[in-house]
Amino acid sequence: MKFFIDTAEIDEIEDLLKTNMVDGVTTNPSLIAKSGKDIKETISKICQLISGPVSAEVTAITSSEMVEEGKILHAIAPNVVVKIPLTWDGLEACNKFYNLKIPTNVTLCFSASQALLAAKAGATYISPFIGRLDDSGIEGVELIGQIRSIYDNYDNLNTQILAASIRNTNHIIQVAMLGADVATIPPKILKDLIKHPLTEIGLENFLKDWETTGQKIR
Ligand code: G3P
Numbered sequence: 001m002k003f004f005i006d007t008a009e010i011d012e013i014e015d016l017l018k019t020n021m022v023d024g025v026t027t028n029p030s031l032i033a034k035s036g037k038d039i040k041e042t043i044s045k046i047c048q049l050i051s052g053p054v055s056a057e058v059t060a061i062t063s064s065e066m067v068e069e070g071k072i073l074h075a076i077a078p079n080v081v082v083k084i085p086l087t088w089d090g091l092e093a094c095n096k097f098y099n100l101k102i103p104t105n106v107t108l109c110f111s112a113s114q115a116l117l118a119a120k121a122g123a124t125y126i127s128p129f130i131g132r133l134d135d136s137g138i139e140g141v142e143l144i145g146q147i148r149s150i151y152d153n154y155d156n157l158n159t160q161i162l163a164a165s166i167r168n169t170n171h172i173i174q175v176a177m178l179g180a181d182v183a184t185i186p187p188k189i190l191k192d193l194i195k196h197p198l199t200e201i202g203l204e205n206f207l208k209d210w211e212t213t214g215q216k217i218r
Helices: 010-017 029-035 039-049 063-074 088-099 112-120 130-135 140-152 169-177 187-192 197-213
Strands: 002-006 024-026 054-057 080-085 104-109 125-128 160-163 182-185
Touching: 002 010, 002 187, 010 039, 010 187, 024 182, 029 039, 039 054, 039 063, 054 104, 063 080, 063 088, 080 088, 088 104, 088 112, 104 112, 112 125, 112 140, 125 140, 130 140, 130 169, 140 160, 140 169, 160 169, 169 182, 169 187, 182 187
Parallel strands: 002 024, 002 182, 024 054, 054 080, 080 104, 104 125, 125 160, 160 182
Antiparallel strands: none
16 A cells, blocks of 8 residues: 655655655645645655655646646656546546546545546546545545445556545554555654554563663664
């Protein structure tokens, strides 16, 4: 399973790259706005740090304008994945990028029918939003299972499932159990994955006992 990090903050990316667990990065217009930085400069900096896929989202509404914007974003670096909203115009643009061999991430997916359409349009990734579905009272992770079953039924649907809008570590475990190809994870939650109180207490006790021996390994 691949881990992408869901952030536009360069320092957070640099920090997590040290773990060697980061396979890619996703951004969106809200994350770029939060960073207060220029989108092209930010995407360029991220692509200098990581050779894996970096999603940069178009903000146009019509397919032709999405294609124009996507080409500009993809020209920043070869690992830029053009992120496109799940609308009919978005799917049309997605199909154009498929024919141009430019990778895409179709975002704002909230149903299996939308995921089926994105795969038929040739999306490289589909981003179902787990946390936002939970917020609306629907069990978000169930959507990952539905999409996995549909995609696995057909050899010609090769879109990767990128679980997005992850809110806690349990989401990651659940989507991993359901066969998501990728989870895009906020930096804090990726760091939380390692936490267990028994590990912390166990280590504390080992070190206390070791001190009583007066020994040194180095
Ligand atoms: O990048 C898309 C997605 O991960 C957004 O998450 O927390 O804003 O619902 P969130």
